[in-house]
Amino acid sequence: MGYNKENFIRIRREFEQKHLKAKQSASERLEELHSKIPELRDIDAALSETSSKIVRAIVGGGDIEFELEKLRLENKQLQNSRAACLRYHGFSPDYTSVKYECAECDDTGFVGTKVCGCMKRELILAEYESSGIGQLMKSQSFDTFSLEYYREDRRIYENMQNILTVCREYAEKFGTDTGENLLFIGPTGLGKTHLSTSIARRVIDRAFNVVYDTAQNIFADFEYDRFSRSSNETPGERVSKYFDSELLILDDLGTELTNQFTISCLYNLVNTRINTGRAMIINTNLDQSELNKRYSDRITSRLFGEFRPLMFRGRDVRQQKLMK
Ligand SMILES: [Zn+2]
Known part of the structure; x- marks a missing residue:
């Protein structure tokens, strides 16, 4: 079924903004906690090192499997201490993750190239609005x-x-x-x-x-x-x-x-x-x-x-x- 073009443009823009806003408020929550809890900041700094450590392990020429397994364990430990640290300070472990209203499309309105159910609903309701x-x-x-x-x-x-x-x-x-x-x-x-x-x-x-x-x-x-x-x-x-x-x-x-x-x-x-x-x-x-x-x-x-x-x-x- 076709949708009214103006509604489509308007609603797509609203979804783009909703998606950005969810990301933005997650990073605000993260910044806030980093300033309050230095330990969390250190853990996150260590976690962000992981990907460059993986690259180094791969090009380093050692036992790649062994190195990667070590990194995987290290990463898991860091994730566990991160969750524990958040809990200790009274926050849920996913407090800083991005919270989208729609888990199907992460509030983008699209799943691949298909219009997600959540956006379809908005489009249909918009047709009825007037x-x-x-x-x-x-x-x-x-x-x-x-x-x-x-x-x-x-x-x-x-x-x-x-x-x-x-x-x-x-x-x-x-x-x-x-x-x-x-x-x-x-x-x-x-x-x-x-x-x-x-x-x-x-x-x-x-x-x-x-x-x-x-x-x-x-x-x-x-x-x-x-x-x-x-x-x-x-x-x-x-x-x-x-x-x-x-x-x-x-x-x-x-x-x-x-x-x-x-x-x-x-x-x-x-x-x-x-x-x-x-x-x-x-x-x-x-x-x-x-x-x-x-x-x-x-x-x-x-x-x-x-x-x-x-x-x-x-x-x-x-x-x-x-x-x-
Ligand atoms: Zn959706």
Whole structure:
């Protein structure tokens, strides 16, 4: 999946700085300790001699194996005394080593020539930043999802508890199983969007590509691609992300202006993703009979055959919050 060029340049620069900063603060810690603990400074001076001693052993013409083994032991002893010295003064043995946030890429953002998962995550989040979904993702997570609003009725509570468990597991296991699809069904205000954004956030954190948008926006892109695309745009350019992303979340199915064109786009999208093993989450306020009425049989048979339906029940959480 392609990334926005400006975001890429900005984030790559941020990673370069993060990498440098980690090195710099390690050397500051080292300097600080060298000035406080002269013994440590002496040990480090001796350790830094090791490489030139190795060179001397190799060119010296003596018994190279013997000399190298001696140096290896010497080095090990120095490392041990260094650790002991740090511990004695109340520091952990790795106190002066460089501490990167990401052990995979040492905060460079790259593993070889590949973009590291940690940078991929930043790139995906940056794409969302200016959108409404991006704002939602900041505030809505599994941690902020409360079951309190479903307590009135035991069956409703247990149903939501079960849905929450399914969604958490889905997000945690995403990518390790064969792209399960979820279908959230139920009236507005019961947490469908909250749980969708929570899944999106968690799956992005786990460095997968997630595309999340409303049915309205998604179909508007398909219409644009088909009817209004300018001559310098490649056919399919605007909609390829809906097919390629590792997870597609289609919010509010049924709020778009449905016509033959959008219906065939939806079928194509759902069908292609199923055939290529790419997971999808669809949420809708329509119930099964409304879905049947609005979309063709071949779509609803796909939805009910290939998606795991989760029925949201209860009293509008937003209204309950307003009444408090
Ligand atoms: Zn990384």
